[in-house]
Amino acid sequence: MDEQNISRICVTSFSESDIVTAKNLLFDSVSSAKRKKTRRRDGKSARNIDDIIRLIKESDSEELPTFATRDLHKLPPILFDHVDPTQLLKQLLRLKKEINDLKSNYVTKEHFDILKCYVYNVKSTQAAEKTVNFVT
Known part of the structure; x- marks a missing residue:
């Protein structure tokens, strides 16, 4: 306004x-x-x-x-x-751009869960290797 x-x-x-x-x-x-x-x-x-x-x-x-x-x-x-209405349209377009930026720059929940599993597996593998090296 x-x-x-x-x-x-x-x-x-x-x-x-x-x-x-x-x-x-x-x-x-x-x-x-x-x-x-x-x-x-x-x-x-x-x-x-x-x-x-x-x-x-x-x-x-x-x-x-x-x-x-x-x-x-x-x-x-x-x-x-x-x-x-032109100001409303400008704000709407800016919000749409911000949403698209969020979509392109942030990971999805599925990708995040996969990454968590991968990190957990790497840590587990490293811990197991340390245990094996410690025992031998």
């Missing part, structure tokens, strides 16, 4: 005070060189959402906190209209 759709969904789904509270909480939770701007006048909710998105994009993902909601019904529904 692109930033414009995210911004539009958030502005229409959340109150101005919810957006400001979320922005303050995020900026206070992340150590960033970016300073928090106080927005005024018309369109400040959209600009606050843009500030939130920008901070998330520019911050280290390990540094970002994980948030949860108490009221799931407050979350906006994400409809198919909000999703970019």
Whole structure:
């Protein structure tokens, strides 16, 4: 989903005070060189959402906190209209490639079992040879 759709969904789904509270909480939770701007006048909710998105994009993902909601019904529904099908297709193709890489680079269970038997037989043979050499 692109930033414009995210911004539009958030502005229409959340109150101005919810957006400001979320922005303050995020900026206070992340150590960033970016300073928090106080927005005024018309369109400040959209600009606050843009500030939130920008901070998330520019911050280290390990540094970002994980948030949860108490009221799931407050979350906006994400409809198919909000999703970019080309991005979904790209992700699907990337996943397919990763699966094919896994298939080609990793052994099957059967091959692994055969290898285990082979290693066991080699160890058994070596142990038997050592025993024979020790006895003679």
